[in-house]
Amino acid sequence: MTATDSLLAVSLSGVRKSFGDKTVLDRVDLEIRRGEFVVLLGPSGTGKTTLLRLLLGQERPDDGEILVPRQRTVVYQEPRLVPSKRALSNVVLGQPRTRQVTEDGRRALDEVDLADKHRAWPATLSGGEAQRVALARALVREPELLLLDEPFAALDALTRLRMQDLVGELVARHRPAVLLVTHDVDEAVRLADRVLVLRDGRFTRDLGIDLPRPRDRTDPATLRHRTTLLAELGVRSNPSEESHVRHD
Numbered sequence: 128m129t130a131t132d133s134l135l136a137v138s139l140s141g142v143r144k145s146f147g148d149k150t151v152l153d154r155v156d157l158e159i160r161r162g163e164f165v166v167l168l169g170p171s172g173t174g175k176t177t178l179l180r181l182l183l184g185q186e187r188p189d190d191g192e193i194l195v196p197r198q199r200t201v202v203y204q205e206p207r208l209v210p211s212k213r214a215l216s217n218v219v220l221g222q223p224r225t226r227q228v229t230e231d232g233r234r235a236l237d238e239v240d241l242a243d244k245h246r247a248w249p250a251t252l253s254g255g256e257a258q259r260v261a262l263a264r265a266l267v268r269e270p271e272l273l274l275l276d277e278p279f280a281a282l283d284a285l286t287r288l289r290m291q292d293l294v295g296e297l298v299a300r301h302r303p304a305v306l307l308v309t310h311d312v313d314e315a316v317r318l319a320d321r322v323l324v325l326r327d328g329r330f331t332r333d334l335g336i337d338l339p340r341p342r343d344r345t346d347p348a349t350l351r352h353r354t355t356l357l358a359e360l361g362v363r364s365n366p367s368e369e370s371h372v373r374h375d
């Protein structure tokens with residue numbers, strides 16, 4: 128990244144990725160500013176996870192350029208905790224066990240409201256608690272880029288809403304750039320500064336959401352964005368409709 132781009136956390140230009148004769152990403156450009164919360168929406172199989180894997184360096188593009196900060200962490204749909212390590216050890220996994228690291232780990236657990244669970248084994252945690260440990264592990268390293276791959280999808284509805292609020296609060300405090308992959312339009316409108324819709328290898332919509340937080344899902348402006356995104360995904364919106372779209 129050049130000096131003039133210092134406000135950018137992520138820059139992709141002309142990125143192409145195919146598997147066999149299937150082009151998944153077709154000359155994609157993407158810029159994410161520092162501290163910006165971007166949500167990536169799209170039907171199943173359109174390349175959202177592939178894009179995330181490219182940002183993590185787990186895949187290489189066939190063409191194009193990808194610039195990402197070195198400090199990047201990820202939370203997946205499953206918490207992926209090490210079962211033989213207690214909560215705190217999972218949070219500071221891979222880091223030297225200095226006093227500072229232990230303190231930071233405890234603070235991170237405190238931030239996700241699990242201060243009293245630092246000695247808990249993963250098997251004794253609820254799904255939501257385990258996911259909060261995973262979030263603490265991702266944030267304790269103060270990443271410049273936080274990647275979230277459907278992190279709420281496996282949670283029950285109430286826990287999901289609480290987790291969304293928690294992520295919103297923690298991101299506001301730590302200010303990493305965020306790329307959140309989801310199928311949930313309401314989640315996108317609730318959290319994003321900007322929503323990108325990925326279809327047929329390209330971004331078909333780049334929608335800025337400039338609304339105060341916390342956001343009320345019944346607010347007319349929120350509903351307008353929701354309707355726009357559902358239309359972009361090819362889903363008709365009406366009040367009784369389920370917005371958690373999955374095009375399998």
Ligand SMILES: Nc1ncnc2c1ncn2[C@@H]1O[C@H](COP(=O)(O)OP(=O)(O)OP(=O)(O)O)[C@@H](O)[C@H]1O
Nearest residue numbers: 146147149151169170171172173174175176177178
């Ligand atoms: N390693 C691979 N080898 C072959 N094909 C792959 C590979 N990884 C992904 N694909 C294909 O690329 C396409 C995009 O997959 P990807 O997982 O990125 O989609 P997605 O948008 O994340 O889907 P979902 O929403 O269902 O998670 C799919 O057709 C998938 O089968």
